[in-house]
Amino acid sequence: MEDVTCKVLVIGAGPGGYVAAIRAGQLGLDTVIVEGECLGGTCLNVGCIPSKAIIHAADEFEKAAYFAGESAIGVKAGKPEIDFAKTLAWKDGIVKRLTTGVGGLLKKNKVRAITGWATFVDGKTVDVKENGSTHRIRAENIIIATGSVPVELPFLAFSGDVISSTEALALATPPKSMAVVGAGYIGLELGIAYAKLGTKVTVVEAMDKILPLYDKELTRPVEKTLKRLGVEVLLGAKAKGQSKKGLDIETADGKAETVKAEKILVTVGRAPKTEGWGRDKLVLDMDGKFLRVDDKCRTTMSGVYAIGDVTGEPMLAHRAMAQGEMVAEIIAGHNRRWDKRAIPAVCFTDPEIVSVGLSPEEAKSSGYDVKTQNFPFSANGRAMSMEAEEGFIRVVARADNKLVLGVQAAGKGVSELSTAFGLAIEMGATLDDIAGTIHAHPTLGEAFHEASLRTLGHALHI
Structure with a gap:
């Protein structure tokens, strides 16, 4: 077992974690960051960045199809085709460039990166297993940045043709049909993209409106797009489970129906990753399902901070980044506090x-x-x-x-x-x-x- 001591230990190398580590390194703090999977976390690898790449490709394909018809601006082109394998390779190339860049920035700022799963021993000590060996890391300050994971419905477990946003960004080819469970931003972003690529998309939403976090005036233009693309939106409908033909649902008027779908994309939200890293070894107050923090992102344990999705809404990458930068500066002695009023x-x-x-x-x-x-x-x-x-x-x-x-x-x-x-x-x-x-x-x-x-x-x- 290797013993490691440091001023700052960051658990999780998503947007919040890696920004916290880079800023701490810039400030001359001896910093270690631990990541169990990939540098960049969900956002860079299977979230923000790859989804926007797929959305862009879908937009360009739709534009090409428009120019194959009678466009208003006089541009004419032939019927478009898409090599989706090449699209995915392009998307993966962007991800690789960004994650490699994160690794380079950590190294440049003298941050030690350890790949492995961190488990708390106590409020100052963490064990990390890496390639069969164990590191015991003792840190004066620890930043928990474990992020979040897609919510899985018990009657629609992620397997086979029931997929999360992660699998939706790596499909070999656009499916002929897709049922999207949940009309929040993730479901509609990906649903609209696949509809533009030729997939017959049906959205199933239990509430009586799409994008429930936004008011009707803002969502009305999106409703027009869904209609233009032929996306069927079933409001007040409840998903019940998978069948041979697709997704079984209960409609708003209580009828049992089946939505034909090759793939069922479940996008009913994300849950904070509060288990699997030894939370039971710590005395941390919870704010519902999230870690409770104050306006300096301090938990109820001295020297233990938490940032990003694990601390609650809004679960946004740029919120996590801002919190990570702030916490690094607080540890360095700067006077900072958190104010969420201006988060886009x-x-x-x-x-x-x-x-x-x-x-x-x-x-x-x-x-x-x-x-x-x-x-x-x-x-x-x-x-x-x-x-x-x-x-x-x-x-x-x-x-x-x-x-x-x-x-x-x-x-x-x-x-x-x-x-x-x-x-x-x-x-x-x-x-x-x-x-x-x-x-x-x-x-x-x-x-x-x-x-x-x-x-x-x-x-x-x-």
């Missing part, structure tokens, strides 16, 4: 959806008297020239002092505007600040300017 949530559907801060209803329920208006992309010159008129940008502000409380958008490429939205809230911008900022023309960002002007009562282009 992005849904990479078609069109994309972005939400930062408070929605109109959330602001009202928090006791604010609000002013809110949106500006449609159908009145934006750049959107018109991109054939991207669907959607809008909406601003929510306090009525008394015009402080911006939230920004939401639906539209093509609005994920790239999320930084501007988040920055406005982070900096405490008012409607006048945004209205007084000169936005380049012609850009989609002008709709942010116009939404603010409209909320003030004097929009220029509508």
